[in-house]
Amino acid sequence: MACAQTGSGKTAAFCFPIISGIMKNSQSDPRPTRMPRMSFPSALILSPTRELSVQIHEEAKKFAYQTGVRVVVAYGGAPINLQLRELERGVDILVATPGRLVDLLERARVSLQMIRYLALDEADRMLDMGFEPQIRKIVEQMDMPPPGLRQTLLFSATFPKEIQRLASDFLSNYVFLAVGRVGSSTDLIVQRVEYVLETDKRSHLMDLLHAQRENGLHSRQALTLVFVETKKGADSLEHWLYSNGFPATAIHGDRTQQEREYALRSFKSGKTPILVATDVAARGLDIPHVAHVVNFDLPNDIDDYVHRIGRTGRAGKTGLATAFFNDNNASLAKSLADLMQEANQEVPAWLSRFATRSSSMKNNRRGGGSGGRFGGRDFRRDNSFGKGSVDFYGGGYINSGYGVVGVSDGYGGGYSSSVNSAWD
Numbered sequence: 001m002a003c004a005q006t007g008s009g010k011t012a013a014f015c016f017p018i019i020s021g022i023m024k025n026s027q028s029d030p031r032p033t034r035m036p037r038m039s040f041p042s043a044l045i046l047s048p049t050r051e052l053s054v055q056i057h058e059e060a061k062k063f064a065y066q067t068g069v070r071v072v073v074a075y076g077g078a079p080i081n082l083q084l085r086e087l088e089r090g091v092d093i094l095v096a097t098p099g100r101l102v103d104l105l106e107r108a109r110v111s112l113q114m115i116r117y118l119a120l121d122e123a124d125r126m127l128d129m130g131f132e133p134q135i136r137k138i139v140e141q142m143d144m145p146p147p148g149l150r151q152t153l154l155f156s157a158t159f160p161k162e163i164q165r166l167a168s169d170f171l172s173n174y175v176f177l178a179v180g181r182v183g184s185s186t187d188l189i190v191q192r193v194e195y196v197l198e199t200d201k202r203s204h205l206m207d208l209l210h211a212q213r214e215n216g217l218h219s220r221q222a223l224t225l226v227f228v229e230t231k232k233g234a235d236s237l238e239h240w241l242y243s244n245g246f247p248a249t250a251i252h253g254d255r256t257q258q259e260r261e262y263a264l265r266s267f268k269s270g271k272t273p274i275l276v277a278t279d280v281a282a283r284g285l286d287i288p289h290v291a292h293v294v295n296f297d298l299p300n301d302i303d304d305y306v307h308r309i310g311r312t313g314r315a316g317k318t319g320l321a322t323a324f325f326n327d328n329n330a331s332l333a334k335s336l337a338d339l340m341q342e343a344n345q346e347v348p349a350w351l352s353r354f355a356t357r358s359s360s361m362k363n364n365r366r367g368g369g370s371g372g373r374f375g376g377r378d379f380r381r382d383n384s385f386g387k388g389s390v391d392f393y394g395g396g397y398i399n400s401g402y403g404v405v406g407v408s409d410g411y412g413g414g415y416s417s418s419v420n421s422a423w424d
């Protein structure tokens with residue numbers, strides 16, 4: 001189970017060992033030949049959104065270049081026939097969203113009996129999105145080898161305790177590895193919080209965009225991602241921006257997959273340098289040149305905030321995140337102020353006052369809020385879980401130094417300072 005900050009390169013961290021493992025064992029794992037139309041991948045990578053699956057597929061293909069390891073993607077909202085054809089041509093690593101994979105399993109077009117590696121990317125989000133029944137079906141009720149015979153990897157920038165408990169069903173004797181504090185944001189992102197009344201949000205956004213334009217920060221080299229709470233809100237803000245001279249596009253779950261992919265392409269290319277999005281775009285998406293993330297509507301959960309702002313400040317680059325805060329977000333004040341302080345950001349005095357006022361109320365953060373700071377550790381360290389038996393540590397964990405994992409300052413500064421013990 002591995003936790004590292006957004007944009008730090010988790011995709012490569014789980015892809016390379018999988019590709020390497022498959023290359024080493026390619027001779028020793030002959031595929032059953034009786035069922036020619038059924039595919040037998042050796043590795044399965046599950047991710048919560050279609051766009052993220054597409055991105056992981058593209059990355060994994062690059063990493064597997066000229067290795068002979070074949071990577072195929074399967075996700076909902078796209079024609080299944082094309083995906084079936086790709087699968088029939090052979091697959092070593094299958095990247096999939098849970099719903100489409102269940103479909104393929106039920107059609108008996110994919111068998112999991114040869115799986116040696118199972119990676120769950122953004123595992124907590126998949127469970128949040130209600131994929132737990134599908135994931136349990138895939139992992140526990142089909143023909144996948146049990147933990148011990150397969151290697152299971154869970155990756156995210158946040159790991160609420162509840163998810164750790166559930167995930168432990170899929171893992172045996174596991175290593176919990178954290179780079180930096182679990183759930184923290186990178187200090188490469190400058191975070192700003194502004195008090196903006198609901199009725200003033202649009203004009204405030206307009207001011208920001210005008211200022212950006214005047215500073216030359218409105219181009220294909222400086223994209224702006226604006227998060228809103230609802231799909232309707234996304235449509236409406238997109239139209240409003242467009243009619244006010246700011247080329248924008250939108251992505252949310254009510255758009256067809258074709259529209260979603262078109263919007264993403266148009267944004268990435270800078271044709272529409274503003275993307276209005278719901279949380280469907282909050283996780284994992286690696287879009288170069290996102291210079292500014294605006295939380296037009298703040299999420300209810302601080303983990304979601306961490307992932308959203310993490311669309312900027314990636315791979316050692318810096319970024320800016322602006323949040324519009326008002327009384328409706330009071331329940332987030334404490335965790336937001338704590339998170340900002342943790343990332344060495346300036347916390348406005350008014351936000352600290354909000355935080356003090358709301359700290360006596362129940363914190364909204366999953367994982368017990370004020371209990372473990374940022375839910376920030378391996379839950380097996382928590383004596384309140386089970387008997388707190390020492391056996392929970394039997395599998396070993398990497399608890400300091402990171403000499404073992406060789407975390408290096410690969411981005412020319414910026415990361416080494418955040419490499420701490422997971423238990424601090």
Ligand SMILES: Nc1ncnc2c1ncn2[C@@H]1O[C@H](COP(=O)(O)OP(=O)(O)OP(=O)(O)O)[C@@H](O)[C@H]1O
Nearest residue numbers: 005006007008009010011012157284286310315410
């Ligand atoms: N060692 C490296 N050197 C330079 N760039 C890297 C390295 N590893 C990864 N990257 C780049 O960093 C970017 C972020 O990587 P990736 O998308 O895997 O982040 P992540 O940790 O999965 O983030 P998130 O939590 O948002 O999903 C990608 O563009 C990737 O190509």
